[in-house]
Amino acid sequence: MNLLKTVAMATGLSAVAVSGAMATDLRIQTHYGPETVSGKLVAQYEKDVETMSGGSINIEMFYSSSVVKSVETFDAAATGILDCDMTGGAYQTGKNPAFQFVGDIMGGYDTPYQQLSWLYLGGGLEAAQQLYNAYDMQLIGWWVVGQESLSSSKPIRNAEDFKNWKFRSPPGMETKIFEKLGASPIVMDFTEVFTALETGIIDGADASNLANNVGLGLYDLVEHATYPGFHSMPSDHLACNKAVWDAMPENERAIMETAMAKLALMYAITVEQSNIEAAAMLKAKGVHLYNWSDEDRQAFKKAARDTWPEFATTPEAKALVDSHMAYLKSIGVVQE
Numbered sequence: 001m002n003l004l005k006t007v008a009m010a011t012g013l014s015a016v017a018v019s020g021a022m023a024t025d026l027r028i029q030t031h032y033g034p035e036t037v038s039g040k041l042v043a044q045y046e047k048d049v050e051t052m053s054g055g056s057i058n059i060e061m062f063y064s065s066s067v068v069k070s071v072e073t074f075d076a077a078a079t080g081i082l083d084c085d086m087t088g089g090a091y092q093t094g095k096n097p098a099f100q101f102v103g104d105i106m107g108g109y110d111t112p113y114q115q116l117s118w119l120y121l122g123g124g125l126e127a128a129q130q131l132y133n134a135y136d137m138q139l140i141g142w143w144v145v146g147q148e149s150l151s152s153s154k155p156i157r158n159a160e161d162f163k164n165w166k167f168r169s170p171p172g173m174e175t176k177i178f179e180k181l182g183a184s185p186i187v188m189d190f191t192e193v194f195t196a197l198e199t200g201i202i203d204g205a206d207a208s209n210l211a212n213n214v215g216l217g218l219y220d221l222v223e224h225a226t227y228p229g230f231h232s233m234p235s236d237h238l239a240c241n242k243a244v245w246d247a248m249p250e251n252e253r254a255i256m257e258t259a260m261a262k263l264a265l266m267y268a269i270t271v272e273q274s275n276i277e278a279a280a281m282l283k284a285k286g287v288h289l290y291n292w293s294d295e296d297r298q299a300f301k302k303a304a305r306d307t308w309p310e311f312a313t314t315p316e317a318k319a320l321v322d323s324h325m326a327y328l329k330s331i332g333v334v335q336e
Contacts, residue, residue: 023055024248026240029062029077030086031070031190033096036215037147037274038208038236039063041267042086048259057252061086070173070190072202077241078136084240085137089128093172095135100173100315101324102128102139106235107304108176108324110333112144115233120288122327131316138245140238141260145209146275147229151203152223153197155288157294166203168193174232176307181300196219204233210282211274219287222314227279229302305334 090103
């Protein structure tokens, strides 16, 4: 960050207010690779922001967690190594379990549209913002992938197949849920999945949606997957250093937020279409895709929701759980 921008942040003025020619330079890290569906949409977000701002916002995007590990991105942004974090809140559950309920609300919503509606219409953004601000970060928005697919070297036809199944899991609540179902979750970085599958350290992985898993090359190694997915629908976030965000002009902040809303819509519809195409390709290739029965899906959801109270151990986490449950009931996903 240059001297003018530092002065601007210290005085509460934007860089543009200090110098009309001064651009806002943002260093953002994502855990997605540029070749994945998600990575390509990240590149489009960068282009949209720079175009709408007329060049006053310049983004330097770091893909595949190339600066710091995925789980360290949030702290790197909060401390100024980066400016913004484009990974997900679930990586931060070690700070406060409340991040689980803005990162991956397992066993909650069925579609990305329901989950986004909680954020924008159900009071979720205001509730989540308090959490982020407590760590000197500002939540700009979400992009919700839709239900993810599990990938495996062994059949995963139902919950019984989870017994003694070693798989890559993100940190947080997921490990507890799958342990209850008999699986052996191993927490590792997103970028380590391919090598861990290739070397047999794990039997399977919770990595991403079906199309992204294809982009990661997972089905060059394994030939089993759940599809349509049901177990996890993470909310990838854009969260920025609050001092950097507050120093930006109002119009630039609006551009960032508007571009995130577009990204959220494009992400949901693009991944849905990409998953359909990926499923057809994988079936032709001989990969086995398992569509779990409603009974088995409900068994997983019950295990997940029964685990929510175990993570609602702080006032912030309990408030978010109560907010989600109230909204899930109001839209009929959870019956009274």
